Amino acid sequence: MTDAVSTATRPGRPAISGVVRRLPEYLMIWVPLLFSAAHLVSFSLWTIWISFTPSTLVPVSGWVGLRNYTAVMASRNWQIAFDNLLLFGSAFVLLSLVTGLVLAILLDQRIRGENVLRSIFLYPLAVSFVVTGTVWSWLLNPGIGIQKLVHDLGWTSFRFDWLVNRDMAIWTIVIAAIWQSSGFAMALFLAGLRSVDADIIKAAQIDGAGPIRIYRRVILPTLWPITITVVVVQLQFAISAFDLVRALTNGGPGIATQLPALVVYDLMFQRGLLGRGAAAAVLMLLILLAVLLPYAAWRYFRRATHA
Amino acid sequence: MAALSIRALSKRYANLEVLKGIDLDIESGEFTVLVGPSGCGKSTLLNIVAGLDRASDGTIEIGGRIVNDVPPKDRDIAMVFQSYALYPSMTVRQNITFGMECRHVPKAEQEKAVANVAKLLQIEPLLGRKPSQLSGGQRQRVAMGRALVRDPLLFLFDEPLSNLDAKLRVEMRMEIKRLHQRIGATIVYVTHDQVEAMTMATRIAVMHQGEVQQFADPDTVYRYPANLFVARFMGSPPMNTMRARLEAENGGPVVVIGAGRPDEVRLRLRGYDAAAPFVGREVVLGIRPECIAEGSRVFAGDAPIIVNAPVEMVEPTGAETIVLLRLGGEPAMARITPDIRPTPGASAAFALDTRRICLFDPETERLIA
C-alpha cells in the first residue's frame, strides 16, 4: 500500500501549505474516528474506575477495592442472572445452531420457492426485540395465548404456562430468541454449504458416496469455521440480552428470568448504586471476553497458518 | 538532455532494503525496459519515479528538475497500469479527460485532445462506453490513450501486457513499439517478461535484488551478459552454464568441460584475451542453446567444432527442436532444426559455435570474456 501522506511532505521538512490544504480531509476522517476511538477507550476506563469507587447515586472518587464486585457476586440477583445466562446461553446457542443447520440443509435441496422460504426464516431479524418479546409474551401467556386457545378448543387439561412458571420461564426466552435469530445461523450455514467446491462433491459421488454420507463426511466438516463464528455471535447476543427479556418477562416471575444486563440496569438506574452497577457491567465485559479472546486467538492462529 | 536521471536511489521498508543505490540515466526518446524477476524492486522503482512511493535516499530528476518532493500530478508523467486502472464509473471519454478536468483544461481543448488520441489509437467508436463493456485489448488502448493525452515528458508502463492472452500480447507489443517510433516518446517500461524487454527496448536495465545488474542495449545484454544472473535470466531457454576449466594449449586458451572424464569436451577459444589471467583455473562457461546445433550445421567464419554427446530428451516445438544433452557430463540445451529428431538415450553429433561462448568468474559471477 502506498504511503500517501508522506509523499507530500518529507519528514523533518514539513510543508505547512500541505497541511493546511489537507485540513478538511483530516477533519472529516480523523475527528469522527478519534471521537469514536476516544469514547470507547475513555468510557470503558471510566466505567472500570467507577466500579472501584463507593459511588451510589452520583459518581464519587474513592477506592473500595473489590468490594462492589464481591457485593454484586454475593447478591442473589446476580447469582440467578449468572445461572440463567449459563442455561439460556447454552440452550439458545445450541438450539439455534441445530435449527439453523437443519433449515440450511433443507433449503440446500434445490427446492421450489427457496427465496420466499429464506425470507420467511429471516424476517424476524428485521423486527426489534421489543416487538418480538411483546408478541411472544402474548402467545405464551396462559390466560390469553396458546393455552387458552387449546382450552377453548375443548382440551381443558392442557397446560402451557411456562411464562408464569418460575422453573420454566427462562425457556420462553429461549423460544423467542430462537425464533428471532436462528435465521441468522441459517443464512451463514447456507452460504457455507453453497461455497463448497462442486468438484469435491462430484468426486465424492464418483467415489460412490450417497447423499447422507456426502453431507456427513464431505460438506459438514467444511462448516466448522462458520459454526464457531455463529456460536460467538450468538453468545455475544445472549450475554448482552436485554430488550427481549425486558419485553417478554421483565425478569419475572419474581427474578426467575434475571439476566446480567437487567441486573446492571437495575443497579444503575433503579437502585442508584452506580459503583455496583459498573462492577456488574465490568463482569459482563469479562464474561464476553472469556468468549471473544479465545475466538480472536483462534482467528489469529488460523490466519497465521493459512497465510 | 537526460529525460530521467536517478542518482543513488535506495528504498528501505523497516529493515528490508528493496532498492540499493540505483543509478540510471535515460535519454530523451529512449524506450527503457526495467526487467527482472518478481520482487527485484522494478515496480517499486517505477512507483518512486511516478511519485506514488517515496525514496529513502537519493534523487530523481525528470527533465532536469529534481522531483523528490513534487506530487505525482506535477511531475509531467503519465502511467499505464497492469490492471489498466480505468475508472469503472466513467465512460472512455471521461477516463481520458479526467486528468485534464483535474487541471482545469478548457472544454474545447479537452475535446480536441481526445479526438486526436482516439484517432491515433483507433478507439473513436468506444468513447461512449464504460470500461466494463470493453475487451482486454480495448481497455489496454484506452489506458494508453489516457496516458498519451497528457503528452508528458515521461511515460511509465507497469507490466501493461501481463493481463492479456498470449496472442493479444504479441499484437499490443508491436503496437506499443510502433507508437514509440511514431511519437518518439520517452518510455520507462517495467516487465518480468524478457521477451518483451528484448523486442521493445532501446535499452534494458536488468534488475535483481534491488540492484541494476546491467544497463545496455538488448544485443549487448544478450550477447555479453554482465554476470551469471543476467545470462540465466535473459533468453528462453536460458543460457547453459556449467563448471569448466580454462587451460592453455599451443599458446591459446582452451576451455575443458568435465576435465579428466572419458567424455571430456575441449573447446579452443579465439579472441578471448581477457581470459588470460584465468588460465589454469576454474571458470563458469556459458553457451546459448542456439550455439549448439545439429552436427551438419555450419556456423559462419570458422572451422566447425563437432562433439558427440548423449541425448537425454527431445522437445519438438514445431519451429525448432530443443534437445537436452550432456556435454562432458554437464546438462545443456540445444536448439536444432525441426527436421532432425535425435533418439533419446543414443549419442548424436552436435556443432558448437565457440565464438559466442561466455566465461564467468565463479566467485564474483561476473563476465570475464
Added chain:
Amino acid sequence: MRDRTFAPSRILIYLVVSLIAAAYLAPLAVVVLNSLRTNEEIAQASMIGWPKQWAWSNYAAAWSGFCVAETCAGIRPYMLNSALVTIPATIISTMLGAIAGYAVSLWRFRGDSWIYGIVTLGLFLPQQMRLLPWTIVLRDIGLINTLAGLVLIHTIQGLSFTTLFCRNYYVAIPHELIRAARIDGAGFFRIFWRIILPLSSPILIVTVIWQFTHIWNEFLYGVTFTTGQQQPVTAALIALSAAIADIPQHGVQSAAVIIAALPTLLIYLLGGRYFVRGLTAGAVK
C-alpha cells in the same frame, strides 16, 4: 444430493419446510389478525383467532388515540421521534463511515491501523459499559432527554459498523485506480466523489439498511436517556404495555406493534438481499 432424488423424500422435505415456515410466520399472523379484532373479542376468546368483524379502528386508535402515561396521542409522536433519531443518525454515520473506510483502506496514515483497531472494538463492547459515561456526557452538553442526544450516540457508535463495512468493501478496490487518479491530479476528495462513491452503492445500501434497522430497533439507550414524550417507539411500546396492563386492549396494542415494526419490515422486504449481506458482513468482521 443436489439433483432431484425420488419423490417421497422430496415430499417429506417440502412438508417439513412448510411446517417450519408456518411456525415462523405464526406470530406475525397472530398479531396481524389481532390488530383487526376488537379488544372485547380478544378478551372473550384468546389471542389466536380469526376476526369476527374487521376492527380497522384499532389502527386509528393505535396511531393517534390511545394513552401512554398521561398523554393520549397514540403511537404517532413516538414514531416521529424514532424517525427523527434514525434518519439523521443513519445518514451521518454512513457518510462519515464511508469517508473513514475509504481513508483507512486506500490511503494510509500514520497510526491509522491503531485508530481503526480501536474503533472496531466498538463492535464488541457491551452497551452497559457505556451507559453511565453517556449519561454524564449527555447531561454535561445538555442533550439528556433529547432526540439530538440519541442521534449523537447512534452516530458515534454506528461509526464502528459503518467504517468496518466500507473499509472491507474498499480494500477490494484496486490500488492502481487511486494511483492512476493521483497521477491524473485528483486529490483525496475528488477521488472519493468521482471514483470511489460511484462504485459504492452496494455497500452504502447495505450500511444504510443495517444502520436504519439497528437504530430503529434499539431500546436500551432510548429507555435510559429519554422519558415521556421524547421516547423512541421501542421504549414507548414497553411503556404502553405497562400502562394498560390493568385493562388489556390487545387489539389496539397489536396494531401499535405492527405500526412500530412496519418501517424495518418494509426495508427488509424491499432490500432483503442487502439486509442479509449486512448480516453476514457484520458476523465475519
